[in-house]
């Protein structure tokens with residue numbers, strides 16, 4: 001069996017097969033300020049008390065601090081629920097984006113089943129967990145029962161090999177895979193990433209890749225934990241390696257598809273408007289004029305991304321015709337970036353630093369685009385109107401490319417600076 005099948009089999013109490021419907025206990029259920037209120041509304045119709053107040057995490061990240069009366073009311077509903085139900089794992093003071101905060105708080109471990117009312121809940125596959133997003137009203141049933149049904153997904157094995165240059169980040173690898181698969185290429189399937197590049201990849205890059213599994217429709221993204229993941233989880237949970245449930249795929253297990261991606265000679269990859277699979281080599285779009293540059297999100301708002309941006313921006317100033325927004329994915333990352341001098345460099349370069357959260361990623365808060373404006377961003381979606389006006393456009397790339405483009409005012413390969 002593969003990792004996903006093994007995790008689901010253990011929960012189901014028998015050996016599962018793809019296509020089978022199972023009902024299993026979940027280890028953690030997450031919702032945020034955008035999705036908790038509809039979950040709470042449905043929950044209140046079906047139950048009085050949550051199944052386990054210690055296994056629910058609520059994070060405020062989408063509109064933090066509240067930017068409209070509506071979002072303020074949503075957050076009030078969440079605060080009342082947290083108090084009434086005694087939800088101890090609440091991160092409602094700007095701690096950061098849910099998909100960064102949960103691992104930081106030691107709530108993510110290999111072998112666990114984690115669901116969340118957010119499509120990028122698939123991020124935790126980077127730690128060897130089975131994790132997937134679900135609808136807010138469906139999550140209400142999990143609040144009430146601690147159980148959920150799943151159809152066991154078919155799995156794709158995606159091996160990443162080769163040696164790329166310093167301008168290639170995990171973001172380029174996942175964009176390249178999505179460009180190949182298409183936005184619905186892995187719908188309700190597992191994307192299991194493996195190979196020498198994944199084995200040697202740090203926690204942050206792994207999170208970037210699993211985060212975007214949903215952008216090819218995948219039910220979950222998953223990776224065998226490596227030593228970086230094990231060290232990270234042990235540090236965060238206070239557990240030892242032997243206390244973790246590290247699950248690996250059997251060597252000879254069959255997959256729906258076995259794909260190999262060689263990153264040698266890869267150019268930085270850019271997802272062009274208006275679909276994440278509209279992926280082109282940077283040489284095809286270099287010189288495109290931009291108005292806004294954004295570094296942040298649950299995909300690329302981590303310390304390694306800020307370091308990449310710092311290396312490009314130090315001693316430089318951004319082009320006067322663009323604005324550069326930087327949102328560390330969590331308070332912890334923000335503090336580290338301050339200690340390392342990154343924030344000062346960003347400010348001196350002319351960037352606007354926003355508080356940790358989703359912010360402009362989904363066009364709801366800070367940095368909304370007007371008609372005809374163009375943004376290059378490290379986020380994960382470039383759908384029509386994603387960041388504002390339906391006639392605005394979003395290009396997706398890695399952090400070095402965004403930083404280089406901010407300096408030049410047009411989409412720029414960092415090697416050309």
Ligand SMILES: CC(C)[C@H](C(=O)O)[C@@H](O)C(=O)O
Pocket residue numbers: 034035062117118119120133362
């Ligand atoms: C608001 C939320 C439901 C949504 C999601 O599920 O992904 C958001 O986080 C996004 O990135 O589009």
Ligand code: SF4
Pocket residue numbers: 062097118120297298299357358361362379380
């Ligand atoms: S950062 Fe963007 S993609 Fe991630 S959870 Fe927030 S809105 Fe969704």
